[in-house]
Amino acid sequence: MLGVSEEFLHDLSIEMELEDGCLSVYGPGDEYTPAFTPRESSACASLSQSSPSLIFPSAWPDRGPHRMLTELLDLVGLNFYPDNQWYFGGSTIPLGHHAYRPLHEMLAEAERRYDRPVFIAETGAEGSARPAWLHYVCSEVETARDLGVSVEGVCLYPVLDYPGWENERVCPVGLLSMPNERGQRTVCSTLARELRRQQQILDPATRVADGTRVL
Numbered sequence: 782m783l784g785v786s787e788e789f790l791h792d793l794s795i796e797m798e799l800e801d802g803c804l805s806v807y808g809p810g811d812e813y814t815p816a817f818t819p820r821e822s823s824a825c826a827s828l829s830q831s832s833p834s835l836i837f838p839s840a841w842p843d844r845g846p847h848r849m850l851t852e853l854l855d856l857v858g859l860n861f862y863p864d865n866q867w868y869f870g871g872s873t874i875p876l877g878h879h880a881y882r883p884l885h886e887m888l889a890e891a892e893r894r895y896d897r898p899v900f901i902a903e904t905g906a907e908g909s910a911r912p913a914w915l916h917y918v919c920s921e922v923e924t925a926r927d928l929g930v931s932v933e934g935v936c937l938y939p940v941l942d943y944p945g946w947e948n949e950r951v952c953p954v955g956l957l958s959m960p961n962e963r964g965q966r967t968v969c970s971t972l973a974r975e976l977r978r979q980q981q982i983l984d985p986a987t988r989v990a991d992g993t994r995v996l
Contacts, residue, residue: 856933857895858902859888863914876917884921889930898931903938905954912975919979935983937976941966 866874866881874881891899901922906914915937922932941955951959956973957966 854895854897856898856900857891858900858936859891860903861887861901861918862904863906863910883924884918885925885928885930888922888925888932889928892930898933900933901935903936905938908953909971911954911969911972915972915975915979919983922983935979 861884863876864873868874888899901918904914904918905911915935919935922935925932937956939955941957942951942953942959943955944950945952953969956969956976958969960966
């Protein structure tokens, strides 16, 4: 359809990673194939018309533009939310489902892909799920670190409740509530406790030489 070989498209999908994310399509089993969003497909069509020597220049043997760009990066930020995994055209895949992909695997994949340390740039959940979600994310970060993945940290986002983008409803996602009529905010105590706990666990200063934690 694009006038190029399947092998070329495969190399392009691996090297370019045209849109941040770990987008994969699974079959009935555990095997999956890389997938393109509509925006990626358009970019891929444009790039496929370029000369392969331009996309994979001989001046950078075995390295495409993706690899060249990573030379400019110090670390890579990743966003992760409860609704980040779903069936195409269907429902989201909930945490605990057999098809749910563990976060630590995606952290390892991102580190391999970009050859740079990674960190969670955005994560959070709504309402009573806030502390449990933070616990899961931080536990997966700890697992990834134990496997040798360089995960530099986790950013709770947003730290404030906010009006929803689509319908202006109050989204209770933050550590701090929306301000009341006096401009005061309240702290989500359950999230605050879990945040303090995870700071102690993940802070490198709490680890000793053999990898055990001092709390």
